[in-house]
Amino acid sequence: MNGTPLSRRHFLGAAATVPLAATGALALGAGTARAATDSAYVMCYFTESPNMLAANYGLHLAVSTDGLQWTPLNQNAPVATPTAGSLGLRDPFILRKQDGTFVVLATDLYGTDWTYVSQYIHVWDSTDLRTFTGYRRMKLHDMDTHAWAPEAFWDAGRGTYGVIYSAVNDSGHNVIMINYTADFITAGDPQVFFDPGYDVIDGDLAVGVSGVNYLYFKKNSTLVGARSTSLDPGSFTEFSTAVSHNGTEAPTLVKSLTSSSTWYLWGDTWDPNGVFYAWQTSALSAGTWTALDQKTYTQPLNSKHCGIQPITSTEYANLVAKWGTPTWNRLKSYNYPARYVRHSNFVGRIDPYAFDPYTDGMWTLVPGLADSSGVSFQSVNYPTRYLRHYNYQLELDENDSTTAFAQDATFYRTAGLADSSWSSFRSYNNPTRYIRHSNYVLRIDPISTSTDQADATFYVGY
Template sequence: MPRAAARLGAIALAACLLFTSWTAVTPQRAAALDPFTGYLMVHFTGESANGEQIYLAHSTDGLRWTDLNNGGPVLLSTVGTRGVRDPVIIRSPAGDRYWIIATDLRIASGTSWNDAANRGSTSIVVWESTDLVNWSPPRLLNVAAGIAGAGNAWAPEAIWNPATGDYVIYWATNSSRDGVTKHRIWYVRTSDFRTVTSPQLYIDRGSGQGIIDTQIIEVPNSIGGYRYYRASADGHITIEASNSILGGWTTLGNLSHLGISNGTGGGNVVEGPMWAQFNGRNEWVLWLDQYATGRGYLPLTSTNLGSTRNFQTRSDHSMGGTRKRHGSILNLTAAEQSRVLARWGSTVPVNRIQSYNYPDRYVRHANFDVRIDATVSPAQDAQFRLVPGLAANSGYVSFESVNYPGHYLRHYGYDFVLAANDGTATFAADATFRQVAGLADAAWSSFQSYNYPQRHIRHYGYQLRLDPITDAAGRADATFRVTS
């Protein structure tokens, strides 16, 4: 995580007593849930302007992924550092509530890794939902406030603990203990992701070895001999097992025999372990982020987690169009899958915006400025998706860039730029327009500003502007055709 800051999922779903437990990455069924039919991955994409936000991907087989929301972010952090990494999605045991928690960190803002590790946020960011599609505003939860000298709170995970009837949130904090400053794993307990117990030390590897990324999965029927398995990035990818989340853990080994490590063992250097169970069968996948080579996630599968020798690397996977970084996987019921795909699964057509009075020219972005040009290279600089308006859906549109998902045309000082959505109401208003009959030709279109309705998009000197339209020349400049 200190470089890739990965997020992985430890999830909440465990039925108590009569029901077997489940975690957000384990498809064992709680009594209140229907069978699982699909998979939802929550992740971030990297240190780009909008990469440190919440992205979603969907799979029907657990190995081949399709980006949702046309590859753009679905949730934006407007609190703390205004960026998030390492997201995890958690489901309640009854399946009636969900949370996404994530590291409060935005390297894209210019923060150095040293500052982030030693003088960073001690809070995590939390979203809450009852249906997986309508989410609360983000809020901060200060989990590491009680750790002396805490420098950060990275890579949070959570899992339902039937032994205590609440959730265990665990994460990495860099602090000094016994004269040694390094990352260790700490935990708190919570019932609502709003209030937490005092932090307790959870994993300390001893000597100078730090640990940041760790994730637990619950295994139905204790296949392999244990109820819980834990993968941690601690120089190696160490696999441990236990029958109690907060009890003792047995080390099973690492993945060095596969040429995989977290740096200490060399070879394929990875981080961000992410567990999932395949729907309908006793087979598990451990995804590892190959951050050192930038090759993205590598899946290892096993039908018995009781020995690290049972893992096999897989090549029959695909990750979609965006780079997936440190995330988590939630197994979906048919009803959940239907809601998620209805909200984010449809593909909005790719369009170009043609000028009425200069029909050989199209709206394009160049170095994030916006103009009309006749020859556009690369072609995607002139391609946009007309999505429902960010500030108002009905009758309004926003122009989302195809090659910069999450970036939109917006006016700023009545000039136009391509900018990353920052989640503010001002941005949404500046990037929202009513599509009306063309001012020069009703068969074409014009675009009226949402927050300055007396102004329309027009070109002037080939530059895009937001102006009042008062004459025939202006009406021609403000008329466009949405074309393929």
């Protein structure tokens, strides 16, 4: 749900979402709907930033071929927006249904008004995630409490879908509830799905993994797993080691499409910074996770509380063709992968993600002003300004159309000096010098040591 931590309010939602084993795409168990050739992923999310400049409570999509590096679609703008209830969503989730089409669920909440109570969730149908039809709200209960962080799965034993969500029931604390539905239009009576006797939110399921079902959830700002050999309400028992990164929620389980045993666990910080962290395991049954190096994954800009669903290569291509990829880039530091290139007071530097104005870290990589085979970095929020070196330090300056400016603002993109799969940038008019950071400030320097090489290496992504 991505909001205040449980210590600051009695109820709190956060939707987990998984690429859903349950949805079928992730789980390899019987009774799941799985595309025959899943080879990529789609992520759904909403957006916020530290000062809420990026706050947008519509449905956003991004795609990935490995489930780790993500490309936002539609310029990171929403592809659908609720038209009823609060007129906003949080915690979206995508399920591939048994017929191969998709259903999208989301919390009915605009912004961070935690006093707003809705017993409904937003629902859309989609054949291909390029069009969204049949928008409606589905009522889940009559209790005086929320219905947050919805996720759905196919229950083969019952021959119907289950919708799990966070709510406060008669116990007085947050539990994971469930309603069964055949059509995502009307829901059966609410039942308690998981109540270990303490606050739990953000349930995320992986169904039918070697005969076992796994439920991950938020407990005391950590991510914890429970498991059961059935999908019956009340059958799950906690078993895993807790993982966290300074307060984490919204667990999302993702099965690798290239390794039969590898799983990833995504988590989101509860505050508006919305920094995602990821862990990996080679056996979901072990219940232990190893934190991934942030160099290995990049979340979509300003994304919050995601859901991830496997898709086919055709679906991936069709999504990109429909919504387009960003016309801008972000640059991540190699040896400080929590930091991104940005301008601040017109000085080039690397700062921790997330920051506002978030547009300070967005760049249009244009043909080099002095040599079109090179590259120049045009600011997105100051489009008449470019990164250029002045006394070897990088500044964001107005293009005065002089030869000197064009040369100072032109760089040659090369294979990363510390990692050839990343990038480094050599100065046009000082060809022995490369862009690097020093005390987090960008400058051009000669590169000789391994530290210099790491300082001069960047990931060009989104």
